[in-house]
Amino acid sequence: MRKIKWALIAIVVLIVGGFLHYTLPRHDIVRVVNTYQERQELGDWTRIFWSKPDDLSAGLINRDVQFIQTVLPNGKPRVFRNEDTGWSWPPYFKFDTANLLTQAEDLKSTADAPKWAVVTFYGWRNEWLTVFPNAISIKPVAGPDVTVIPWFNIFFFVFLLVAFLFLRAVWLQFRERTIDPALEEVEERWDAVEDRVAERRGRLSRWLDTWRSKKR
Known part of the structure; x- marks a missing residue:
C-alpha cells in the first residue's frame, strides 16, 4: 500500500508539475533571425498545443500560423509561434499578434551585429509532434548575459x-x-x-x- 501511495503522489506531482511548466511564463534571451507564416495541420489530439482564439479554430483542420525564428546565445535555434490566446487557456489575453510580429521584425539582426531580446513565452518545443512554444512578448535587452527575474x-x-x-x-x-x-x-x-x-x-x-x- 505504501508503494501504491507514493506512486500515486508521484503521478500527481508529475501531472501538476507538467501543467505548470507548460502554462507558466518563461524567458529566453535570443537573437531574432527571421519571421514567416506557414500553414500548419492541426492534428486530432495535438490540437491542444495550439491556441484557440476564436470558435472557428475548433473546426479547422489547418490554418496559417506566424513563426519567429531565433538563435540562443549558445548558437542553438529556437522557434516560437505567434498566436493570439484570446480569452482561452492559458489566460494571457494576448490580442497583439500583429504588434509582436512587427517588434520581432524590427529586432532582426545578424551574428556579426547582433541585437539581443528577451522573449516571454509559454509551452514546449517538440520536433516529433511539431509543437512550438507561443511567444507572449519580446523586448530588446543590452546583451546575452542579462539576468531576467521571473x-x-x-x-x-x-x-x-x-x-x-x-x-x-x-x-x-x-x-x-x-x-x-x-x-x-x-x-x-x-x-x-x-x-x-x-x-x-x-x-x-x-x-x-x-x-x-x-x-x-
Missing part, C-alpha cells in the same frame, strides 16, 4: 504557498473543532457498547455455569 512565477508560487498554509490552518482548525470531537464521541459510544456486550456475555456465561453445575 517575478510572475515568484509571486505565483508564493501565493500558492500562502494559500496552502491558509487552507492547512483552516483544515486543522476544522478538524480540531469538528472532526476530532465527533470521532472521540463515536469512540466513547463504541467503548460503551463493547462494555455492555462484555457485561451481557458475562451474565450469559454465569447463567450457563449455573446449569452446568446442576447437571453435575
Whole structure:
C-alpha cells in the first residue's frame, strides 16, 4: 500500500508539475533571425498545443500560423509561434499578434551585429509532434548575459504557498473543532457498547455455569 501511495503522489506531482511548466511564463534571451507564416495541420489530439482564439479554430483542420525564428546565445535555434490566446487557456489575453510580429521584425539582426531580446513565452518545443512554444512578448535587452527575474512565477508560487498554509490552518482548525470531537464521541459510544456486550456475555456465561453445575 505504501508503494501504491507514493506512486500515486508521484503521478500527481508529475501531472501538476507538467501543467505548470507548460502554462507558466518563461524567458529566453535570443537573437531574432527571421519571421514567416506557414500553414500548419492541426492534428486530432495535438490540437491542444495550439491556441484557440476564436470558435472557428475548433473546426479547422489547418490554418496559417506566424513563426519567429531565433538563435540562443549558445548558437542553438529556437522557434516560437505567434498566436493570439484570446480569452482561452492559458489566460494571457494576448490580442497583439500583429504588434509582436512587427517588434520581432524590427529586432532582426545578424551574428556579426547582433541585437539581443528577451522573449516571454509559454509551452514546449517538440520536433516529433511539431509543437512550438507561443511567444507572449519580446523586448530588446543590452546583451546575452542579462539576468531576467521571473517575478510572475515568484509571486505565483508564493501565493500558492500562502494559500496552502491558509487552507492547512483552516483544515486543522476544522478538524480540531469538528472532526476530532465527533470521532472521540463515536469512540466513547463504541467503548460503551463493547462494555455492555462484555457485561451481557458475562451474565450469559454465569447463567450457563449455573446449569452446568446442576447437571453435575
